[in-house]
Amino acid sequence: GDWNDGMNKVGIEGKGESIWLGFFLYDVLLQFARLAQSHADPEFASRCQAEAAQLQRNLEQHGWDGAWYRRAYFDDGSVLGSSANAECRIDSIAQSWAVLSGAAEPARAYLAMEAVRRQLVQPDGAVLKLLAPPFDTSTPDPGYIQAYVPGVRENGAQYTHAAIWAVMAFAALGDGSRATQLLSMINPVNHTFDRESMARYKVEPYVVASDVYALAPHIGRGGWSWYSGSAGWMLRLMTESILGLRRVADRLYLEPCLAADWNGFRMRYRYGETWYSIRVLQTGAPSGVAAGRTWLTVDGTPQSDPAIPLMDDRQLHAVELRIRRGPKQQDAQP
Numbered sequence: 001g002d003w004n005d006g007m008n009k010v011g012i013e014g015k016g017e018s019i020w021l022g023f024f025l026y027d028v029l030l031q032f033a034r035l036a037q038s039h040a041d042p043e044f045a046s047r048c049q050a051e052a053a054q055l056q057r058n059l060e061q062h063g064w065d066g067a068w069y070r071r072a073y074f075d076d077g078s079v080l081g082s083s084a085n086a087e088c089r090i091d092s093i094a095q096s097w098a099v100l101s102g103a104a105e106p107a108r109a110y111l112a113m114e115a116v117r118r119q120l121v122q123p124d125g126a127v128l129k130l131l132a133p134p135f136d137t138s139t140p141d142p143g144y145i146q147a148y149v150p151g152v153r154e155n156g157a158q159y160t161h162a163a164i165w166a167v168m169a170f171a172a173l174g175d176g177s178r179a180t181q182l183l184s185m186i187n188p189v190n191h192t193f194d195r196e197s198m199a200r201y202k203v204e205p206y207v208v209a210s211d212v213y214a215l216a217p218h219i220g221r222g223g224w225s226w227y228s229g230s231a232g233w234m235l236r237l238m239t240e241s242i243l244g245l246r247r248v249a250d251r252l253y254l255e256p257c258l259a260a261d262w263n264g265f266r267m268r269y270r271y272g273e274t275w276y277s278i279r280v281l282q283t284g285a286p287s288g289v290a291a292g293r294t295w296l297t298v299d300g301t302p303q304s305d306p307a308i309p310l311m312d313d314r315q316l317h318a319v320e321l322r323i324r325r326g327p328k329q330q331d332a333q334p
Contacts, residue, residue, distance in 0.1 A: 006145030013075040019063040023097035068115035069094040087138040091131040099169035125220030128163035151215020158212040160230040171241035171257040180259040252308040272312030295322040
């Protein structure tokens, strides 16, 4: 059931454990708990919450490696994605989903993403690697992932689907500068600004490539392109994680995570036959006002939370959100 089907031998006997899948399952359980509550099924909601809590305890006890989260356990109990491994010491999606699921302790979530920044972000070639170092002669055999040349596809290249999750995790931690810098780095358009970069990337700049190679002599070369799954996640990264749009029923939440040097943005949002003209301003604030505080007005009326009440009344509505720059919004380096 793991996302990385190239690791098909890690739990082939049915005894192996996926740390990433644990974080993903934690998120799914909490979503089903909310769904059950909304359908007046408190018994199933309570069961989901209890299972999630136990899973969270197990993940923290057995998944933490000291500076990041492990990736998996083989059937024989051997660990994968640990500082003890010569190959695949760290895998990005265990770190990203520790954050995105909300299961990780805050201090560990920060350390895990710092490990991603230090070990998996490769400015040379502009790639955000899935794992490092790549598999080559590793035992136990993780599966057909090891058949790929090191630094290609899932075997230590940028697998864009997972790279986007990592950027979303930085945004979830409130690090807007690093999130926008990494988004710019993996944006396919930015791989083709000049003849040299085009000759290196070799694939289309107007669609998303599933993978970008990370080892010489092909560093920065795009692989399988027109990858719609990654394109869909990149759209969500841009609109939800960075610009902060999130619709729940008839309310539009606006919670941007912007780089420190962004002064804001404008957008138009259509709801039925009604348009909302949205202006976001990132600015300073009077002394004594908490960093990160927001002020939202709809048609000049202040709102009590960062949500726009949506009405399909065929009128043009003016929305303004003001954000005070916070302490986490520092210039980010890869």
